[in-house]
Amino acid sequence: MRRLQLDLQFFAGEKTEKATPKKRQDSRKKGQVAKSQDVNTAISLLAIFGFLFVGAAFMGKHILGFFRHSLQNYMLMPVTEANLKIIVLETMQQLIYILGPVMLVALLAGLAANYLQVGFLLTGEPLKPKLEKIDPIKGFKRIFALRALVELLKSILKIGFVGTATFIVLWSNIEEVLKLSFKSVSDALQTVGVLTLKMGLAASMALLFLALLDYLYQKYDFEKNIRMSKQDIKDEYKNAEGDPLIKSQMKQRQREMAMRRMMQEVPEADVVITNPTHYAIALKYDEEKLDAPYVVAKGVDYLAQKIKYIAGENEVTMVENRPLARALYDQAEIGDPIPEEFFKAVAEVLAYVYRVKNKL
Known part of the structure; x- marks a missing residue:
């Protein structure tokens, strides 16, 4: 087994692969070209x-x-x-x-x-003294x-x-x-x-x-x-993509920031359509911004509960409509207007909300 691992390391370190575009570009910057x-x-x-x-x-x-x-x-x-x-x-x-x-x-x-x-190549790398x-x-x-x-x-x-x-x-x-x-x-x-x-x-x-x-x-x-060896190509790819751990941490932070921005929009919503337990979709209608209602927040399970909690604290009307909530969650993204096939159903919901708030 030990011998097999050594053989695999040897073949992984053997330079049998063609140079990648990045390797060629780095060599060119150093003045290493076919001339x-x-x-x-x-x-x-x-x-x-x-x-x-x-x-x-x-x-x-x-x-x-x-x-x-x-x-x-x-x-x-x-x-x-x-x-x-x-x-x-x-x-x-x-x-x-x-x-x-x-x-x-x-x-x-x-x-x-x-x-x-x-x-055209202009570099001073070959002129640098090397011991x-x-x-x-x-x-x-x-x-x-x-x-x-x-x-x-x-x-x-x-x-x-x-x-x-x-x-x-x-x-x-x-x-x-x-x-x-x-x-x-x-x-x-x-x-x-x-x-x-x-x-x-x-x-x-x-x-x-x-x-x-x-x-x-x-x-x-x-x-x-x-x-390049296979290991060189893997290392180059890893350096280009970044450390997977750091990359996952950055994605996690991006998701957290996006979630915070989404939650800040919930109090401005006109209505939250619920499942009632698994899904929650917050909608807003602003005719100066879009011609149709658009999604300001959506979530499932824990996130749905958090959306409903914030909506309740800010007196945003919540309407239970299971098929509509599930369909909007699957087909509408945050910031996008709702699909045309949901215009009638959402219009009825908004009409109900406006009557409740005495806006008609």
């Missing part, structure tokens, strides 16, 4: 080389103009504090023109890659863990894919490469630039393919890490 850094790198490189492939001519003109202006003007200027300030400001301005668009494209590509993977990160024992475990082997395999695949992609580009343009020695410096630089952009685009697409595979692995690993 591949390789996707960011691949998309950023692809965007940068794509931009360079389109805007290389524009950047080349600015670079040549900057060197020409430097050789024609800066080399002939005397070295003074004012001239150095001018040179620095103009150089910074040219660098912004040349490198600014590239950096902007890289920034937008990085933001797009993150948004595609995890959506467990400098724990040497856990550090050794991370080094020799399965994830380390996966990262090693990814690095080997990256080198292989990038090398293969660049080799294919060079081999397909081998004639241009062999003719470089016969070209002028400007033509050779142009050919090298075009080949570099082609190799960059090919390598970026190869990395993007690997990044997609890595994202699938990261998603699988993330789902595995956030799995």
Whole structure:
């Protein structure tokens, strides 16, 4: 028997269940999401080389103009504090023109890659210092863990894919490469630039393919890490619903408050219809509030006796009508008007009450 209990505890603690929505939300708030850094790198490189492939001519003109202006003007200027300030400001301005668009494209590509993977997420939880990160024992475990082997395999695949992609580009343009020695410096630089952009685009697409595979692995690993045991799910449900004892106490207090409010309405009732011993229904007719009489209190057994006691103390008329009392108790709720089928019977009761009180 003891062995069976231990086995049940083991299986209850084993993380075999998918994470609940609350668990996923809590993990997301902590910055724990399925994300591949390789996707960011691949998309950023692809965007940068794509931009360079389109805007290389524009950047080349600015670079040549900057060197020409430097050789024609800066080399002939005397070295003074004012001239150095001018040179620095103009150089910074040219660098912004040349490198600014590239950096902007890289920034937008990085933001797009993150948004595609995890959506909008802003949290500072990963930036908080954690002592467990400098724990040497856990550090050794991370080094020799399965994830380390996966990262090693990814690095080997990256080198292989990038090398293969660049080799294919060079081999397909081998004639241009062999003719470089016969070209002028400007033509050779142009050919090298075009080949570099082609190799960059090919390598970026190869990395993007690997990044997609890595994202699938990261998603699988993330789902595995956030799995829950049956006991975790029970504890989460208990925390969400609250302690059953506290919950029952709150419901009891709510019932007591509702009963007190109901009893406070009894003295304002026009009539109390009784069983006479088991049921009591207090009715009131206020044409400014509702078009039909409505229930202000109802009860059975002990509660019915209490309603009749309060009604007697406040001189509220009580009428014995067994079938009507039972039917109203079953079909009418507190605060609601009586059902239409009881209009005639209740009207006769109220007419009797008004005659007794000389209100007609």
